[in-house]
Amino acid sequence: MTDSGAESASPPSVELEAIRKRFGPVVALDGVDLEAFSGEVHALVGENGAGKTTLMGVLSGVVRADEGVIRIAGRPVRLAKPRDAWAAGIGMVHQHLTLVPTLTVLENVALGVRSAAWGLRLPFDQVRSRLDALSNETGLSVDPDVVVERLSVGERQRVEILKVLYRDPRVLVLDEPTSVLAPQEVEEFFSVLRGLASEGRTVLLILHKIDEILAVADRVTVLRGGRVVHSGVSDTMDSGSLARLMIGRAVAAHEPPRPSEPGAELVRLEGVSARGSKGEMALRDVHLTVRRGEIVGVAGVDGNGQRELALILAGAESPEFGTVHLPDTVGFIPADRLGEALVPDFDLTQNVALALTEAPRYRQGALLRWGRLRSATARLMDLHGVGAPTPAVRAWQLSGGNQQKLVVGRELMRSQNLLIARNPTRGLDVAAGRFVKDELRRMSRSSAGEEGEDPPGVVVISSDLDEVLELSDRIFVLRRGRLLAVPEDRRTREFVGALMVAHAGDPSE
């Protein structure tokens, strides 16, 4: 099944053989074979649920395989817990960042490494100098003494990588590392990865974006439904063939946005300033209007006021200064699905109800009309293709894509006026992401209301520049709390990307 490359003279640095893993009734990995060699950047691709993250979990000791053999540099190893993986020279950068938020960068980097003296000492100076050296080598720089929770997501990612490199692993595994980076940062990051590989390491990457895969990977392994469907050098592939391999069918090219005919004004922010959770000025003098029938895109790296802007637009928080005019009901798709959009232990009906407790249709005085909510949830699941056997399953049991479909559908039920979406497709596979984008566009174009009202307005706040470019009628960049309008004639990846990253995410200001 595998198509061994030219490097096969030495044993593969990572060799997986017939790995199987089942979670309850779900088979996540169904006999996966994989070989990766030192000196190569190896991309692992596939849709959500294809088993990529589980496979990487197996390799990093987070998930224990039911069956199969793992060999590192030719020797079989048992990876029952992360310690074993570290000991075998495998370093993992997870998709869900695994830093301790309340510790400093330095402490996070040093965590879990025993230097000497039975751990009775914490050699801060030593850690600091090695960290400096690593920063210089890779170009990933970060203040070692700052507490991690004060860092932006992008910066945390850097710390995560530094932390892994600090242990000098021979195999580096990264799960969707680019999702929080701006385009220019992605370029830089890829060159770091290539540099690491050229030192003789193996870099295993999970990626979603096809152009990124083709840009960085030496070899590509495609997973589908827990099986390897293809493995080969990337030079022989193009985006079309790769997409077909991943999804199993051709993907229609998306249509470009057709010009909108904006309707009545829905939102007006004037001179809005707001403080962030740490008391810093997160938004400064923001002016923004949104009309019916248009999609306004706000690009920018997380940590530049995105959260505050979203919450103010959603009506969940009030600004410190300035005036805000909002419609009565606002739908909101937050960035953190299981933290802010859904209650993981609630079932789907309850999660739908969470957004509708004010809606007169679903209340009778102080009582909730659970019957109506249940049938509404069933309809919603049908309409938006939420893949779940019954509305009685808990939200955490759904895949990320299905969770997001539920959230989008629910927020459309909540408001026919305005929808605010933050990173609406993050962590979704191509098909699910496509679905969500289509929904957003469809609703902003059609007369969505049942009584034939005007279409709602949509604001997409995202760090995914491609998403913003693809969806938006008007584009802004939010950087260091300031909202910058992008002129119609400069809607290019390069221009907007440059606007996003000029000193991106520097929280010191």
Added chain:
Amino acid sequence: MAELALLTSFLAASVRLGVPLALAALGETVSERAGVINIGLEGSLIAGALGGALGALAWSSAFGGILTGAAVGALVAVVFAAFVVGLNTDQIITGTAITMGGLGVTGAVYQARFGLTGTTLTLPPLSSVPVPLLHRIPVLGPALFDQAPTAYFAVVMGILLWYGLFRTEWGLELRAVGESPDAAQAAGVRVRWTRFWATVFGGLMAGIAGAHLALDSGTFIEGMSGGRGFIALAVVVLGRWNPLWVVVAAIFFGGASALQFSMQALGWDVPHQFFLALPYLLTLAALAGWVGRARAPSALAHPWPKTSI
């Protein structure tokens, strides 16, 4: 001069009353830093008191009593840890059971050993040891440097634990386990192992605190811990989970308790219940005033790994 003597005796009493709280709270600080809140501290404390009494009798030495008390307190914590770390049961409810059980079993064992109607134990004393030279300092000397060995032990432990928590790799791992066990595990830290031993250490310190109670008063009686396990929990918060502040907070609470005795001894005509409630009121005020938003370890009382059903 008389005022100074009064001050000295007040300070000395503050330290004396603070010592058992400091010992128990220091242990609890360690286990809470690892994410385990032990409401069963009272159980370890009373078990340590009985263990201390029995040990002191068996070895005819106060030191033997302290060691036995430590062992018994640790043993109780092993039971607690087996449940909350091993079986992943709810920490609050398990702790409640451990407190109930500790009070009950010590009573039963005491009665089995010394008869249903009890007896008048006289234990080898935990005599105070003056620190050479220092105890001659006016006012402070006799108050601070003429104390039982356990008092010095508490202070030394405060410093050692501060160093251990914030200046060693062990401490870093332990704090990470209490803040974010998932992240700690991903970094290769043995989360359960760490939590288990931190909890047992907490019990050991509570056992020493209990043994101190028994030896300091020279006897054991049922229920003599008198809720100090719960107070120790408050002291941990008051000390912001920092061993050095915990020692200070324990002495603060000890001072508030000493105040009730000093004031009654002065013959103030205020209902004595007011003085009895005073330490708690002062602690509430201190929490409201300066502890404010001090943050508990993020994963405190969270079972790990999270069970999915």
Added chain:
Amino acid sequence: MLTPGTRVNRLLRFGGLGVALAALLITGVVAVGALVAGGYDPGVALGALVRGAVGSPEQFFSVTLVRSVPLILTGLAVALAFRAGVWNIGAEGQLYAGAMAGVWIGLAAGDLPGWIVVPLVLVVASTAGAVWALVPTLMRLRLGVGEVITTILMNFVAIHLVGYMVHGPLQESRGVFPQTDALAAAARLPALIPGTRLHVGFAVAVLLGVALWLVLRGTVFGFRLRAVGQSPAAARITGRIDGKRVILVTFLASGALAGLAGAMEVSGRTFALYEGLSPGWGYTAIAVALLAGLHPMGVVAVGIMFGALEGGAGAMQREAGIPAAWVSGIEALVILAVLAAGQGRKWLVQTRLERGRPAEASVG
């Protein structure tokens, strides 16, 4: 189609009986071992336990059910608070506050007819319980001080305040004994079943359990409360719920329930206020609430179970000479056994699910 969701539910439901049996077995084995080691006859002891709990209508109604009232009410107080993520360990103090206020108003209004006085006692006591909970509530909401510790501290303050009250303002009219005068008949809770000591407080407690269950299940407020308890961030951002308001209302309601428990005790059982009125119901309530899975109806059931256990323990003292100290030991044992059995069930469900055939559903 057998979906994984219903599979789990069915397994859990089926497991319920198994847990009870396993817990009973563990408790039985350890308790018998301990009794034998202590030189007692386990047969006599356990016989007494059963007789004392359910041996006769008198024992069941006048002992088990009567004892369950404060456990149910404080259990509901704790369960309600925990559901909203409020760690109220202060039911003990709130109970005392309720008992003090209840006795005070009961004595002051003793001349009025019963249908006025009894409700008045209950309302005033609930209010006092809520007021006692107000201090930790404000400290949490305004100052960010966690309530676990403040509620414990307030418990100690309440206990000493009771001491002051029965020696001072509320002391019985001769001024000798540290207790209050006995409540007049009008201020006492009427009997629920004539000829037994079971008072209407039991019915009130059960009805409150049902009411709370319905509130949590069916009302907007109950739903919001659960959302705040499960995920404060999602409640605020998606639910647009004012978490502080929910916490305020829940905390005070929890205090009121505990305060009511205090009133039930003085107005239904002791008819006067004493120091040491509560043997730590506020703490036992935590075990009751958590063992009940924070479900109000479960609290009623577990409260009755604990009532039976404590009633039976009294008989064990009387008939088998088992000292009281053993009783708390055995109670602790029961809790630990239930915990262990519960975890065992989870483990069992997990393994059986994992061994089950793959489902068609896209869950996971």
Added chain:
Amino acid sequence: MAVASEPVDFVRRVARLGLWLAFLSSACQPPGEDAGAPFQVALLTSGPVSDAGWYAGAYEGLQMIADSFGAHISHQQTRTPAEFDEAFFAYASSGYDLIFAHGFEYQDAAIRAGAEFPETTIIVSAGGRVAHNVIPLIFQLEEGSYLAGIAAGSLTKTGVIGMVGGVAIPPAEGTFDAFEAGAKSVRPDVEVLVTWIGSWNDVTAAKEAAVALLRRDVDILIHNTDAASFGVFQAVREARGDGRDVWAMGMNRDQNDVAPELILGSAVIRIPEGFVEITRLWYDGDLPGEAYYAGSKASLVDYVVNPARVAEYTPELLALLEETRTGIREGTVDIPRIQFVSDEEANR
């Protein structure tokens, strides 16, 4: 059993009960056998009987009743006032003849139970309410502590004496009032300090309270803290270790041999003997339907000079104590008493 710690005391008490004890016990079955037991006696306490004090004395009394009368005995420790009715009902309905409820707190429930079960007699220690079958048993410990006060007032060198109390309940307050009066009767300018610790079993608190009092120049300390009293003795022991000339006094039971080197004497109530005496009266049908006062008259209360410390007492003081003891017995010496039973109750 438990009494082994005070063998001398035990032997003395047994000896004093002498003849009729032997007479009765020879006629009886071994205790614990229901069949053939002439009657059943129960004891209720609100604290553990392992306190080697107030409750332990009651339990010893119960055992002596079993030994002497062959009664079937049973004991229950109630944890809360809410259990009183239940316990009375359980005992009375299963045919117990005599129930000792050892504490004032039982009085209201005892009246309720007494009305429901006229065949059962309830004895309430330190109680204040009377019915034909509900009898307060009032230990007049004031008499013993008045004598202790005389001793303390005479022996203090600093002129300051102290008292450490557990929970401020009438019997405890009464002993302190009498102690103070006794001291002032011999030394009017004596200063008397009191500290309450709010608990019967917090030894550490008792010790600290004693330490604080000793710092205030107290040189003789009496207590009424039940089990926590060891804390008071410990404080005195340590102060003596520092070379201070300070003393303690025992209370409730004869504690002289607990710490013979530092206890001057003890104000004693002989609870077990009191129980046996009550039982005897009840057995003979002589128990009056009114409060039973157990005082020095019946030799149930006394101040016992520590034989090991008798050298501290001057002959004059010993004589004064004897004289006062007689005076109290004969009613010629007036001492402050708490009136547990109001006249109205007594005449009911």
